[in-house]
Every structure is written in structure tokens, then in C-alpha cells.
Amino acid sequence: MMPLYWYDVEFVFEHMVIIVNTGFPEPPDEQDDEKAFVIEQATKELMANYKIDPEVLFVQDIIVHEWE
Secondary structure (H helix, E strand, O other), X not given: OOOOEEEEEEEEOOOOEEEEEEEEOOOHHHOOOHHHHHHHHHHHXXXXXXXXXXXXXXXXXXXXXXXX
């Protein structure tokens, strides 16, 4: 099933910002904590695609943008 609910998640590090686009076929707002759920998925994609673990590089901020 094609994702219909899209988010951009910005991982802010000391010297760079990486934006990960992630999507879901079902609205993640049905989860207990929508933002944490989206960040968890984006973190998995960041690690899989860029081989970057935000915990190791000390992420300074994580910003979630929902597509309208």
C-alpha cells in the first residue's frame, strides 16, 4: 500500500541538518504519541539510508513537519 501521510523529520546536528522524508499508509495520529512514532520511523530510515546513528553523533534537535 502506498503511503498517504507524509512527514519531513529534521535531525539537527552540530555541523549539519539531515532531512528524512517518511510516510505511512495509515494516519500515525492513532498512536499514543504521534511525534515519537514518526521520529522512531525516521530514525530507522536515517540509520538504514545514511548509516548515521543520531545517538552517536549527538543530535541537538529533532523537528517534525507534517505535509499538508
